[in-house]
Amino acid sequence: MTQNTPPITDDDLHAYVDGVLGPEREAIVAAYLAQHPGQNRRIENWRRQRDQLRAGLAGIVEQPLPPELTMAHLASASRQRRFGWIANHGRAAALVLLAFGIGASSGWFGRADLGAHREPAATGIAALKLETRAAYRIFTPTTPTRATAPDLAAAVGHDFSPPDLTASGYTVGRIEWLATLHGPAAVVMYRAPDARPLLLLVRRMDVPAHSDRMSEDRHNGHTMFTWISHGVGFSVAAEVEPARLHRIANRIRADQHAL
Amino acid sequence: MTTHDAIEQTIPSLRRFARALLGTAQDADDLVHDALVDALARPRLGMADQQVRPWLFAILRNRFLSDRRRAKHRATTPLDDSGGPAAAVRPGQEAGLQMRDLTIGLAGLPVEQREILLLVTVEGFTYAEVAAMLDLPLGTVMSRLSRARDRLNDFMDGTTRPRLRSVS
Numbered sequence: 001m002t003q004n005t006p007p008i009t010d011d012d013l014h015a016y017v018d019g020v021l022g023p024e025r026e027a028i029v030a031a032y033l034a035q036h037p038g039q040n041r042r043i044e045n046w047r048r049q050r051d052q053l054r055a056g057l058a059g060i061v062e063q064p065l066p067p068e069l070t071m072a073h074l075a076s077a078s079r080q081r082r083f084g085w086i087a088n089h090g091r092a093a094a095l096v097l098l099a100f101g102i103g104a105s106s107g108w109f110g111r112a113d114l115g116a117h118r119e120p121a122a123t124g125i126a127a128l129k130l131e132t133r134a135a136y137r138i139f140t141p142t143t144p145t146r147a148t149a150p151d152l153a154a155a156v157g158h159d160f161s162p163p164d165l166t167a168s169g170y171t172v173g174r175i176e177w178l179a180t181l182h183g184p185a186a187v188v189m190y191r192a193p194d195a196r197p198l199l200l201l202v203r204r205m206d207v208p209a210h211s212d213r214m215s216e217d218r219h220n221g222h223t224m225f226t227w228i229s230h231g232v233g234f235s236v237a238a239e240v241e242p243a244r245l246h247r248i249a250n251r252i253r254a255d256q257h258a259l
Numbered sequence: 260m261t262t263h264d265a266i267e268q269t270i271p272s273l274r275r276f277a278r279a280l281l282g283t284a285q286d287a288d289d290l291v292h293d294a295l296v297d298a299l300a301r302p303r304l305g306m307a308d309q310q311v312r313p314w315l316f317a318i319l320r321n322r323f324l325s326d327r328r329r330a331k332h333r334a335t336t337p338l339d340d341s342g343g344p345a346a347a348v349r350p351g352q353e354a355g356l357q358m359r360d361l362t363i364g365l366a367g368l369p370v371e372q373r374e375i376l377l378l379v380t381v382e383g384f385t386y387a388e389v390a391a392m393l394d395l396p397l398g399t400v401m402s403r404l405s406r407a408r409d410r411l412n413d414f415m416d417g418t419t420r421p422r423l424r425s426v427s
Contacts, residue, residue, distance in 0.1 A: 010401070010405050011401050014386075014401065014404055014405065014408075015386075018379060018380075020385065020386075042409070042412065045408075045411075045412040045415065045416075046408045046412070049361060049380070049408065049411050049412070049415070050380040050381075052361050053279075053361065053365070053376075053377070053380055053381050054380070054381055056361070056362065057275050057278070057279055057381055060271070060274055060275040060278050061271040061272055061274070061275050062271075063271075063274075065270060065271070065274075066288055068288070068292055069270055069274070069288060069291060069292060069295070071263065071266070071267050074292070074295045074296060074299055075299055077292075077296045077299075078295075078296045078299035078300045137300070
């Protein structure tokens with residue numbers, strides 16, 4: 001050992017047994033152990049414990065899963081719990097949407113005000129609680145600030161990529177998360193050189209819905225088309241001529257059908 | 260791979276961890292079930308596949324602790340005497356007596372040492388992952404790991420070996 005080598009610590013011995021030391025340090029620890037039979041015996045015992053624990057517990061991972069631990073069963077148990085919560089907080093609450101990161105950075109979402117379906121929604125602190133609850137279910141320290149196409153697919157729950165709208169003059173600007181009371185939604189913002197941004201919101205619907213009839217709404221200068229396809233809800237909103245947006249919505253819906 | 264697939268692939272090792280923590284198969288599967296329902300009710304977005312496993316283990320472990328607290332609070336069956344992890348490890352054909360001692364030794368470790376030993380040695384998590392998962396400083400993880408390993412060594416060497424209980 002050279003003078004500059006940091007002294008061997010217990011942490012080194014663990015890292016040695018667990019095989020996570022760099023090659024250089026590993027060689028130093030190995031040399032140390034060769035000269036210290038007591039410590040060497042100690043780590044040999046650690047190794048033996050580990051091997052025996054692994055061997056003794058190995059059988060469990062090979063066993064077939066009981067029915068209550070299959071994904072289908074778990075998903076329905078979890079859905080029941082979620083619906084129970086929504087039912088307790090009233091149907092109106094389900095309409096509250098929470099925008100994260102979008103308004104602040106672009107100013108666009110705030111104006112479009114897709115969350116304006118305020119009919120009998122919760123207000124004041126009740127709304128704040130619901131929104132926090134929705135966000136808590138979704139955002140973690142590891143949630144990226146900017147979503148990617150696979151994130152979008154995860155939010156929607158099946159293979160889904162942002163529809164290609166280049167034929168209509170729109171390209172994907174960014175993809176963002178939205179925390180809704182019905183779980184995660186993905187928001188794709190499209191840009192066009194000649195028009196204001198177009199926003200597509202996609203999320204899994206939590207009620208079995210079969211109708212993919214499109215509905216049209218107008219709000220403060222923007223138009224919105226909304227429909228449900230294969231249990232996934234879609235809406236597009238933009239400040240463009242309604243007929244143009246309708247064509248775009250139709251194209252997106254047709255592409256989804258083709259999948 | 261979707262998050263769904265990543266969760267599904269983690270279930271067998273969650274069962275293993277729960278069994279080693281709790282002992283009995285039924286309790287362990289109940290714990291895995293409750294933890295997964297917790298997890299699915301709180302979908303986390305943008306999670307890379309390799310983050311799914313530590314996330315699920317953390318949920319399971321938190322659920323284990325809160326169940327345990329609740330059970331203690333209700334003062335029903337003392338958990339440490341209800342079989343414990345001893346029953347979790349089946350003695351292998353060649354492992355024999357030493358294996359049996361190891362399982363008794365494992366059962367004798369305090370939960371906070373047992374969980375770290377299992378997460379590192381059996382489940383193969385890195386020290387940093389375990390620290391993040393359990394919300395502990397890395398130094399605490401290392402010192403608990405060290406105590407767990409030495410305590411198990413002492414036990415196996417017979418230094419602090421209590422009278423052997425029979426394991427059925």
